Amino acid sequence: MRSHKMKTVFLAAFLALPFAASAAEVPADKQKAIQDMLKAMQCEVDPANIEADGDGFELDDVFCADGQYDMDLNADLTVADKRKE
DSSP states (O other), X not given: OHHHHHXXXXXXXXXXXXHHHHHHTSOHHHXXXXXXXXXXXXXXXXXXXXXXXXXXXXXXEEEETTEEEEEEEOTTSOEEEEEEO
């Protein structure tokens, strides 16, 4: 039974790798620019919740003065979509 649990853990870790890699693809300068843009909107996001998405970015759990949102940004860091959670 122990071997089955270990296989499950390794499989889960392996499947999570692409998601971790996509978050790492966002360069530090882009992360800072996104944080600065959000600050001007009275919002903030954990850097771990910024992911590259095609030419733009996907932001999960963005906390703003008026609530919590998920956002999609274009490559020029303009808001393409903003969904209240």
